[in-house]
Amino acid sequence: MRLGGRLAAAIDVLDDISHKNRPAADALKDWGKAHRFAGAGDRAAIGNIVYDALRRRRSAAWLMDDEASRSIAIGALCLEQGMDGATINAAVEGDQFAPPALSQRELDALATRRLVDAPDADRADCPDLFLEEVQSGFADDWVDELAALAARPPLDLRVNTLAASRDKVLARLQREDAVATALASEGIRIPPVEGSGRHPNVQADQAFEDGWFEVQDEGSQIVAELAGAAPGMQVLDYCAGAGGKTLALSAMMENTGQIFAHDAEKHRLSPIHERLRRAGARNVQAAVGEASLEPLRGMMDLVLVDAPCTGSGTWRRRPDAKWRLNERQLAIRTREQFEILRKACNYVRPGGRMVYITCSVFPEENQRQIEAFLAENPEFAANDSESLWQERFGETTHKVRLDANGIVLSPARTGTDGFFLSVMTRAGG
Structure with missing residues (x-):
């Protein structure tokens, strides 16, 4: 799987966790059972995005100016893996399994917001x-x-x-x-x-x-x-x-x-x-x-x-x-x-x-x-x-x-x- 497909999968898992208020390990396990084509490396990468998004949920949401699963997954890629909006858009381009490219609003948020300016709790x-x-x-x-x-x-x-x-x-x-x-x-x-x-x-x-x-x-x-x-x-x-x-x-x-x-x-x-x-x-x-x-x-x-x-x-x-x-x-x-x-x-x-x-x-x-x-x-x-x-x-x-x-x-x-x-x-x- 390419980054776009992994990101889409992480967003799906985060939605599952949020909607059903269930443990992350259970949601990831069920995703893996339903998508057996995904190799161990893919599952590990998806798990990293999910856990990073959960660890950094508030800071990622502040960075993206939005609390949706998509936003905290993208925010986590930026905070933990050093990516920026252009890198993520380049990765999802042409990938039929990827989520939609970042909107101009999302790109603007990533370009203008710095975590050092966020409220303490975030x-x-x-x-x-x-x-x-x-x-x-x-x-x-x-x-x-x-x-x-x-x-x-x-x-x-x-x-x-x-x-x-x-x-x-x-x-x-x-x-x-x-x-x-x-x-x-x-x-x-x-x-x-x-x-x-x-x-x-x-x-x-x-x-x-x-x-x-x-x-x-x-x-x-x-x-x-x-x-x-x-x-x-x-x-x-x-x-x-x-x-x-x-x-x-x-x-x-x-x-x-x-x-x-x-x-x-x-x-x-x-x-x-x-x-x-x-x-x-x-x-x-x-x-x-x-x-x-x-x-x-x-x-x-x-x-x-x-x-x-x-x-x-x-x-x-x-x-x-x-x-x-x-x-x-x-x-x-x-x-x-x-x-x-x-x-x-x-x-x-x-x-x-x-x-x-x-x-x-x-x-x-x-x-x-x-x-x-x-x-x-x-x-x-x-x-x-x-x-x-x-x-x-x-x-x-x-x-x-x-x-x-x-x-x-x-x-x-x-x-x-x-x-x-x-x-x-x-x-x-």
Whole structure:
């Protein structure tokens, strides 16, 4: 397919997403099934336009002076792939599968508008509904932080030290321009794709099947390291889900001690068994439902609460979720988080730690949750954030946001997805 056909397909997919309020991945999958002639390269290029348009929806619409799917797709080509109106018109000319050429009005908008002149919320590509939250969380840096959250993401991997070393995996992935991550001790980064390219399918590599690495954002790796799991510990991963952080903890504990990987729903834990097998993690026991944890009350050295959240910190990877999120969903999540903290704290031994993590950048899900929890549970106290960071990552505190109750990672400062972490210690012991 030529650019014109790819652009037309992206516009169709964006219309589908908009009209049916459905996830982008589902819409792209259905388009691919209905157009089997499109090769992998075509599907990747179409996906890039769609995801770029969703990440940059407000800035692309401002640039084009229009919010239609056609406009944000064209705007995304200009913003992310450096095209201009003349280039796009040359590409669609003579292509029967292409959308109509740019009108004079569209060409004039592209010629006269510069993103630097756009309103802050448009440059930040942030829904109006959550402006107050992000401004509260990022203060004067909120535009830069949200703009970074609208950029193309890298592909990050975590080396499984139970099976391989970082040098070994870097050598294996040398052809993919893989480099060591800036902060995570066992992380590897493959840069964001450019133009119509795509990330390598690293999970098809034999090294992945052999358990050498897992796909995991560097931010997720960093908060797992800050949790402080060590060999011989008794650990409860209270919201383990598919087990990404469980696997990281297992490697940090060198396959010793015991990790109880818990989730309230059995189906969410299902993927963990194959992942544990592949990683060679032998110190993990799956546990479903609260009743299975009763013998662990007051016994755990570390309780990890990777809480369900809005996922606002992952908007660069799931940009469609940014525009589907509403206040009701945020309210539901915050209630769930507080109830989970109330339950999970019962398993921490005196002198033990509870670690609260979200992949959100909203203070409502982060600092305010910790404030409310500590007010209700005076036997817990938040660990000093600066000391916690420096013990693991040295004099790099400028890369994160620190306050009395936690640490915030972000795309602009840390170069990762958005994450929040708070470590709390229970009195006694």
